[in-house]
Every structure is written in structure tokens, then in C-alpha cells.
Amino acid sequence: MAAPLEEIIRYRFKDPLLLKQAMTHKSFASESGTGDCNERLEFLGDSVLAAVVAHQLFEDYPDESEGSLSKKKSFLVSRPSLTGWAEELGLGNHLYLGGGEETTGGRTRQSLLANALEALIGALYLDGGFDPAA
Secondary structure, three states, X not given: OOOOHHHHHOOOOOOHHHHHHXXXXXXXXXXXXXXXXXXXXXXXXXXXXXXXXXXXXXXXXXXXXXXHHHHHHHHHOOHHHHHHHHHXXXXXXXXXXXXXXXXXXXXXXXXXXXXXXXXHHHHHHHHHOHHHXX
């Protein structure tokens, strides 16, 4: 059995519903009738991630040009990079998926994993601010 996600990310949510929403794919929300899926959190998390990565690159590479920093950022926030980090966290084991997504390999699908990671970042940002999200 997988460890609880809060243990894995070493953060305890003040509002656990944010974590559940971050891990809820729209297929599950639709089938269960809850309507709360991770798409809005994914939107927010994408922007927070871009800011975090841009800030870190700005600090780590003081002599790099804007173009060089942009290329590095694009690589770091790309779907393959996000998927790799999501796999390291085992996010697929924590997703709430509808039946169709479950049976067609949704837990390992790159797009779902990358989106879930962005949603998790968005949830962390809403629950604890910039530092936990970073």
C-alpha cells in the first residue's frame, strides 16, 4: 500500500479537501457527481510553478541571458519533466479516476500525471502560500 501523499510531500494540508480536489480527475468528478475536479487547481499550479522555476533560475544563473533562462524554464516545466516528478512522488497511486480512465491506464498517462502535479502545486499554494508550493 502506498504511503499517504501528505507524508510523501512532507506537507500536512490545513484544508484536506484541497488535496482531494487536486487528485480528482474530471472523469471521477463527473461519474461521482461531485463536480470538483483538479482542472482549476492545475491552471493555478501551472502559473505558480512557472514563477517558482523562473525565480530559482534567476537566482542560480545570474549571468545567463533571458533567452537562455527561458529555454531552461521551458525544459523544467515541460510535460516530460512534470511526469517524471509525478512518477517519483507516485501521484498515479493517489489519483481519483473514473472507470474509463482507470481501465485505460490513466494512472500512468503522462498528461494526467503532469496535470495532477500542477494541481497539487496549486493546492499547496492555496493552502500554505508560495513557500510550500515552491
